[in-house]
Amino acid sequence: MGSLTPPKLLVVDFTNKEVLKPGSGSWASACKDIRRALENRGFFIPLYDEVSPELDKANFHAAAELFDLPTEVKAKNTYEKPFHGYVGQNPLIPLHEALGIDYATTHEGVQSFANLMWPKGNDSFSEISFSFAKTQAKLYEMVTKMLLESYGVAKYSDSHVDSTTYLLRFPKYRAPEMNENTKGIASYTDITFLTILYQNHIPGLEIRTRDGEWITVHFPPKSFVVLAGMSARVLSPAHKVTVDANRKETRYTIGLFSSLDKIVEVPEKLVDEQNALQFKPFHHQDLINFNATNQGQRSENMLKDFCGV
Numbered sequence: 001m002g003s004l005t006p007p008k009l010l011v012v013d014f015t016n017k018e019v020l021k022p023g024s025g026s027w028a029s030a031c032k033d034i035r036r037a038l039e040n041r042g043f044f045i046p047l048y049d050e051v052s053p054e055l056d057k058a059n060f061h062a063a064a065e066l067f068d069l070p071t072e073v074k075a076k077n078t079y080e081k082p083f084h085g086y087v088g089q090n091p092l093i094p095l096h097e098a099l100g101i102d103y104a105t106t107h108e109g110v111q112s113f114a115n116l117m118w119p120k121g122n123d124s125f126s127e128i129s130f131s132f133a134k135t136q137a138k139l140y141e142m143v144t145k146m147l148l149e150s151y152g153v154a155k156y157s158d159s160h161v162d163s164t165t166y167l168l169r170f171p172k173y174r175a176p177e178m179n180e181n182t183k184g185i186a187s188y189t190d191i192t193f194l195t196i197l198y199q200n201h202i203p204g205l206e207i208r209t210r211d212g213e214w215i216t217v218h219f220p221p222k223s224f225v226v227l228a229g230m231s232a233r234v235l236s237p238a239h240k241v242t243v244d245a246n247r248k249e250t251r252y253t254i255g256l257f258s259s260l261d262k263i264v265e266v267p268e269k270l271v272d273e274q275n276a277l278q279f280k281p282f283h284h285q286d287l288i289n290f291n292a293t294n295q296g297q298r299s300e301n302m303l304k305d306f307c308g309v
């Protein structure tokens, strides 16, 4: 198994204010870099300094507090949408649990989650989660705009962002006991448009490259990973989590998963002789439901199986 460390990974420096100025040379070259990385590797590492050491600490403290709740309380975290709520207690992957807050960039979304988990709500948890979801969403919106710009379809950015809703998900992987299997989660692809992940200091994320090699992504603690979902022509990479048998601490990840609350269709401009139309228009929610069916779970190419032309 290979392993890539930051200098070889594609890093896009959002701390450089020039990169954030649409129309500047740095912006244009960052747009191209993002597109190339997402098409070829399916992910990149944004340098994004919006998370203070206090917020970083508070985030993982909040995550730990959440998972310390009794299982029957965590099990109340359910949504009609599949895989949005609590998962855990699965004997095939006993290290793993996850909870999710849908509509996490709204006060109502976060409050109703906190009220479900704690009898009197939990103001500090709500504040931290809301603020972190907003931080991740800001990054998501920037990257989406840049990606659409690089495909020459920037005019769809605003409507795309306006119809995006966000699930803030907290995956957790406890340290394995002696001789216990180190599998965190099995390989799969995300059915978001893009996913933004933030991890604590315990690594474990592995991503499959185009040529089938699995690489462990050692992204620096306190940095993000942007992972391609089902967006335009990019590679939506299979990924999984394997924890290191020798590490004795828990891995926490905080992920922002986007859904589009509308019919998704490929802009005409992206269809030409070299790039034939591959997907019929679909509603994102129907794709999320399909993913949870047996056929969806077995699928090697979800979008093709669901709405391929």
Ligand SMILES: O=C(O)CCC(=O)C(=O)O
Residues within 6 Å of the ligand: 169, 171, 190, 197, 199, 204, 205, 239, 240, 241, 253, 255
């Ligand atoms: O924990 C991780 O690094 C990966 C989590 C993930 O990919 C997911 O929950 O979809």
Ligand SMILES: [Fe+2]
Residues within 6 Å of the ligand: 189, 190, 195, 239
């Ligand atoms: Fe994922």
